[in-house]
Amino acid sequence: xxxxxxxxxxxxxxxxxxxxxxxxxxxxxxxxxxxxxxxxxxxxxxxxxxxxxxxxxxxxxxxxxxxxxxxxxxxxxxxxxxxxxxxxxxxxxxxxxxxxxxxxxxxxxxxxxxxxxxxxxxxxxxxxxxxxxxxxxxxxxxxxxxxxxxxxxxxxxxxxxxxxxxxxxxxxxxxxxxxxxxxxxxxxxxxxxxxxxxxxxxxxxxxxxxxxxxxxxxxxxxxxxxxxxxxxxxxxxxxxxxxxxxxxxxxxxxxxxxxxxxxxxxxxxxxxxxxxxxxxxxxxxxxxxxxxxxxxxxxxxxxxxxxxxxxxxxxxxxxxxxxxxxxxxxxxxxxxxxxxxxxxxxxxxxxxxxxxxxxxxxxxxxxxxxxxxxxxxxxxxxxxxxxxxxxxxxxxxxxxxxxxxxxxxxxxxxxxxxxxxxxxxxxxxxxxxxxxxxxxxxxxxxxxxxxxxxxxxxxx
Amino acid sequence: xxxxxxxxxxxxxxxxxxxxxxxxxxxxxxxxxxxxxxxxxxxxxxxxxxxxxxxxxxxxxxxxxxxxxxxxxxxxxxxxxxxxxxxxxxxxxxxxxxxxxxxxxxxxxxxxxxxxxxxxxxxxxxxxxxxxxxxxxxxxxxxxxxxxxxxxxxxxxxxxxxxxxxxxxxxxxxxxxxxxxxxxxxxxxxxxxxxxxxxxxxxxxxxxxxxxxxxxxxxxxxxxxxxxxxxxxxxxxxxxxxxxxxxxxxxxxxxxxxxxxxxxxxxxxxxxxxxxxxxxxxxxxxxx
Numbered sequence: 001x002x003x004x005x006x007x008x009x010x011x012x013x014x015x016x017x018x019x020x021x022x023x024x025x026x027x028x029x030x031x032x033x034x035x036x037x038x039x040x041x042x043x044x045x046x047x048x049x050x051x052x053x054x055x056x057x058x059x060x061x062x063x064x065x066x067x068x069x070x071x072x073x074x075x076x077x078x079x080x081x082x083x084x085x086x087x088x089x090x091x092x093x094x095x096x097x098x099x100x101x102x103x104x105x106x107x108x109x110x111x112x113x114x115x116x117x118x119x120x121x122x123x124x125x126x127x128x129x130x131x132x133x134x135x136x137x138x139x140x141x142x143x144x145x146x147x148x149x150x151x152x153x154x155x156x157x158x159x160x161x162x163x164x165x166x167x168x169x170x171x172x173x174x175x176x177x178x179x180x181x182x183x184x185x186x187x188x189x190x191x192x193x194x195x196x197x198x199x200x201x202x203x204x205x206x207x208x209x210x211x212x213x214x215x216x217x218x219x220x221x222x223x224x225x226x227x228x229x230x231x232x233x234x235x236x237x238x239x240x241x242x243x244x245x246x247x248x249x250x251x252x253x254x255x256x257x258x259x260x261x262x263x264x265x266x267x268x269x270x271x272x273x274x275x276x277x278x279x280x281x282x283x284x285x286x287x288x289x290x291x292x293x294x295x296x297x298x299x300x301x302x303x304x305x306x307x308x309x310x311x312x313x314x315x316x317x318x319x320x321x322x323x324x325x326x327x328x329x330x331x332x333x334x335x336x337x338x339x340x341x342x343x344x345x346x347x348x349x350x351x352x353x354x355x356x357x358x359x360x361x362x363x364x365x366x367x368x369x370x371x372x373x374x375x376x377x378x379x380x381x382x383x384x385x386x387x388x389x390x391x392x393x394x395x396x397x398x399x400x401x402x403x404x405x406x407x408x409x410x411x412x413x414x415x416x417x418x419x420x421x422x423x424x425x426x427x428x429x430x431x432x433x434x435x436x437x438x439x440x441x442x443x444x445x446x447x448x449x450x451x452x453x454x455x456x457x458x459x460x
Numbered sequence: 461x462x463x464x465x466x467x468x469x470x471x472x473x474x475x476x477x478x479x480x481x482x483x484x485x486x487x488x489x490x491x492x493x494x495x496x497x498x499x500x501x502x503x504x505x506x507x508x509x510x511x512x513x514x515x516x517x518x519x520x521x522x523x524x525x526x527x528x529x530x531x532x533x534x535x536x537x538x539x540x541x542x543x544x545x546x547x548x549x550x551x552x553x554x555x556x557x558x559x560x561x562x563x564x565x566x567x568x569x570x571x572x573x574x575x576x577x578x579x580x581x582x583x584x585x586x587x588x589x590x591x592x593x594x595x596x597x598x599x600x601x602x603x604x605x606x607x608x609x610x611x612x613x614x615x616x617x618x619x620x621x622x623x624x625x626x627x628x629x630x631x632x633x634x635x636x637x638x639x640x641x642x643x644x645x646x647x648x649x650x651x652x653x654x655x656x657x658x659x660x661x662x663x664x665x666x667x668x669x670x671x672x673x674x675x676x677x678x679x680x681x682x683x684x685x686x687x688x689x690x691x692x693x694x695x696x697x698x699x700x701x702x703x704x705x706x707x708x709x710x711x712x713x714x715x716x717x718x719x720x721x722x723x724x725x726x727x728x729x730x731x732x733x734x735x736x737x738x739x740x741x742x743x744x745x746x747x748x
Contacts, residue, residue, distance in 0.1 A: 121712045124501055147712040148501015231692045283584055287604045287693065292583070301585075353501055423711045434694030437604050453518065 071105035072360035075120070076135035077113035086380045094377075098367045104360050116140070121147035124353060132361035136182040136350035138173035138414070139237065142421040144350075145181055151351040154180045156362045162369035162387060170386035172414050173346025183365050184346030185374055186383030188309045189408040190238050191342065192330040193318060198222065198303035203330035205340055207271055210333050214280030217303055224280045227306035228293030229272075231433045233425030237343045239306065240432055241415050243268045247335035251428070256418035257459050260428055261448035268335060269435055269443045276436060286436040304330065308343075309382045309404045322400060329403045331411060344412040347383065384408055420458045427454055487725075493718035503715075510719035520720070522695065523703040530614060530699055531678035537618045538674060539667070542625035549626070550633040567623040575687020578616040579603065606696030609689045613697060617684050621677070625670055632666030633659070665739065672735035676728050700724055 074095075082088040095106045109131065111119055117140040123130055124147055136150070144150040157163055157180050166184075174182040194203050204213045204224075214224040229239040241251055249264030275281045282296045294315050297305035305315065312319040321327035331340035349368065351361040368374070371385070375393035378385035384405050385391050391405065418424055431450040435441050494510055496503045514520045545563065549556055566574060581589040582603040590602060602608030636659065644654050682701040685691060691698035691706070698706070704724065708717025 118709050122709070125498060125712070125714045143712055146500060147714075148498070231690065231694070283601060283604065287601065288583070296585075426706075426710070430692065430694050433692060434696075437693050457513070457517070 070357045070360060071107050072132040072357050072364060073107045073109065073129070073355075074133050074364070075109050075111050075116060075131040077111060077116060079110055080108060087377065090373075090376055090380060094368065094373055098364060102363055102367065104357075104363060106364070117144055120144060120149045120352060124149035129356075130352035130354040132351060132355040132357045133349050133364045134352055136348060138182065138184060138346040139234075141174065141176060141181050141350070142417065142419070145176065146419065148353055150181045151353045151355065151358060152179045152181060153183075153351050153358075153362065154178075156351075156358065157183065157365075160362070160366050160369070162366065165371075165387045165389065166369075167386055167388055169344065169384075169408075169412070170346060173344070174348070176417060182346070182350035183348045183369065184386050185348040185368060186378035186381060186385050187344055187346050187408060187412070188381065188383040189342045189344045189404075189412045190242065190306060190332065191309050191311065191404065191407065192225070192304055192306050192332055193297075193311065193315075193322070193327050194225075194304035194330045195321070195327050197326065203304075203328070205331050205334060206338075207333045207335050210275065210280070211278075214275060214278065218279055221301075223282050223296055223302040224275075225304040225306065226282055226293055226296040226302035227285050228288075228290045229285045229432070229436070230287060230289065230293070231426075231430045232289075233422055233429050234290070235429045236425045236432070237345070237415055238308070240268070240428070242332055242341035242343055242413060243272075243335060245341045245413055246332070246337055246339045248337050250416065252416040252418040252421075252424070254416075256416070256420070258418075258424050258428070258451040258454045260431075260451045261444055263444075264336070265447060266443045269432065269447075271335075272436060273439055277439065283437075286433055306332070309384075309408065312382050329400065329407065331407060340411045341413045342407060342411050344408060344414050346386070347381065348386075420454065423458065424454050490718045490721055493715055494722045495719075496715045498712075498714050506715070510716050511723070513716065514719055514723060519695070519698075519703065520700075520723075523698055523700045526610070526697065527679060527681075527699040527701075530610065530617075530681065531675060533610075533614045534617050534621075534678050534681075535671060535674045537614065538621045538625050539670065541618065542622050542629055542670075545622065545626045546629035546633055549630050563623045563626065566620040569620070571620070571683025572687045574620055575616060575684045578612060578684075579688045582608075582612055603689065604693050606693060609693060609697045613684050613688050616688060617681065620684070621674070625674070628666060628670050629663065632663045636662045668735060668738050672731055675731045679724055679727055679731070700727075 076091065078088040078091050079085065080088055080092040080095075095108065099105055113135075116135060117137075120131075120134060121144060122128075130149075136144070141150060162183075169187045170184045173184040173187065174180055192203075198217065198220075199213065201213070204210050210224055217224050227239050229235045236251065244251060244265050247264045247268050249262050249268065250259045253259040272281075276283065276286070282302065284292050284296060288295070291314075294305055294307065294311075296302035298316055305311075305318075307315055307318070312322075318327065322329075332342050334340045349361075349365050351358050351365075355361055368377075369387065371387050371390040372393070374385040374387055375390040375395055378390065379393070379395035379401075382404070384401075396402075396405075415421075415425075427450050431446050435443055435446055495505060495507060497506045497509070498504075549560070553559060581587050582601070584590060584594075584601040584604075587603075594600065594602060597608070600608065603612055640658055640662070641654060644658050649657065680701050681699060682705060685697055685699055685702045686705075689697040691702050700720070701724065704717050704720040707713045707720060
């Protein structure tokens, strides 16, 4: 018996999760006061990283009285002590200005970017203390809504000063089934970068052009391109999704169910198999992680790379090559529809369900959605601000931004919404990876099987 | 008298409270969670529906199959290599301390760190081991094939666990009195006979403990899989624990994830009971 008890204790210790915490009481607005203050704020110039003259930021924020009583808890991925990272510096300065302007103290907690959504969802599930405002991406919004971690802020945002200024892309990113769950500060999107010297005939904007140029570059021991198309759902967002759309296919139908088993999607996979089999693209695209997918371009074995408008931050040497004119922004290869689609994502802020001071969180968002702050923030992330006035800032006065904005506005596309977005996209990414690595697999059958599994589990 | 009867319980209370807080409560909560569905933050009691879904899920059965395959090779190889090493060390090696230190390095590294190194070693263009071993398999990128990926995780896990298992077996070997072998030698036993009729029966209880430990470890294995394959290519290395992790922490299906954890708990429990049965048999045989 003692042994059984000892063994049970051992097994118990090896298992499972759990946590506890109190659910905060909802707060009611008692009174609203308007605070107007002129503050002096140093703004760093984004592209050159030189510090500009201090500029005046005139911010009008409506702050409910009780919101000022409590501090707000903010979760974001930036290390506020990192002086070498412009967004970190900007966020730290903006927090200081916000505190001085509104009287609301900010309790900042840094959470790694890839852990933000998970931590928020786990915290919501376990009844732990939720942040008032959290860095949010439209990529994670649906999963967080399902986990009960993001607050519906439609009513709170309705009276916000920025609501009439934001562009239509922002609404696509953050308004889900008529309700607003986040506020996107900027829109970023997929982008193809190519080395001009490798493409004397110009960048091939069609998949047929890829086959021709791929053969020519192969004779020079170069891949035509490299990108991430592994088993993470981001591979579908960034790579496969835009190609399916360009060939007339889709990922979800109007009810949010998977719609993968189509001739159009099969044709895209067949084309990619052909590119891989001929050695025009590296196998790493389908097997490695995000970084591994970029490595062939960094080491010079690939003539182009699919990254995002944000890639300056992550791909070594990209910015320098763009500035030197050695690398240019291309469009995504088009399939039968002739459209050069690229993926769009909105990055910004949300208020957590169960936040103790949601009005304070909203005050932060209202403060942040000021064109001057937005311009600085968006340009430091190489995104396009969601308020058009912000895009007039000098930080965006470059060929890169003009080309990026044109590319995103002409070719940008959000993936259709689905209640089971992450689950479905992950399944699709895994299936596509298997199809690419195993050329003997029947494409239509595999897509149909994966689609049926998702429908049977979640939609019946 | 009364005071002295209460006193031991008072002393036990802090430990019991700690056990309850960090072990029993989370376990019971997980059991409760496994009977619920969480959608848009609302928890709904659904009884055994999660378990029903699990049993009807091809993903679950596939993960279980992969776990068993992994477990079989992991336990067999780890035991085999560790046994050979333990026998060598037991005979006494020159520079044994140095070898022991070297063999122990993988054990002190974290799963993730050693897993990432193994993954890099099997990258197509840059991987050292891929370039050495790949040609033997038709120049395939091993980590990109289902069998190859599983093989790499088995190899890495074996490499890491070997030292610890070897130490347990060595401790067992060193408890065998010398005079047993001397008596065997007088009776004319050869090396193999001495191993089979003397060493093995005496070390069998330790081996059983090791097998149970490795079995539980293989059911719960996640670190190496996360670091090396993340469950890929496709779903070919998505073992049970990784399946549970994804359901709970990637898809936020906390109820379903908890139900998977409960299933894993019972698998481990069965293994534990089997182990106890063996031990009891061994004890009764020893007593007889």
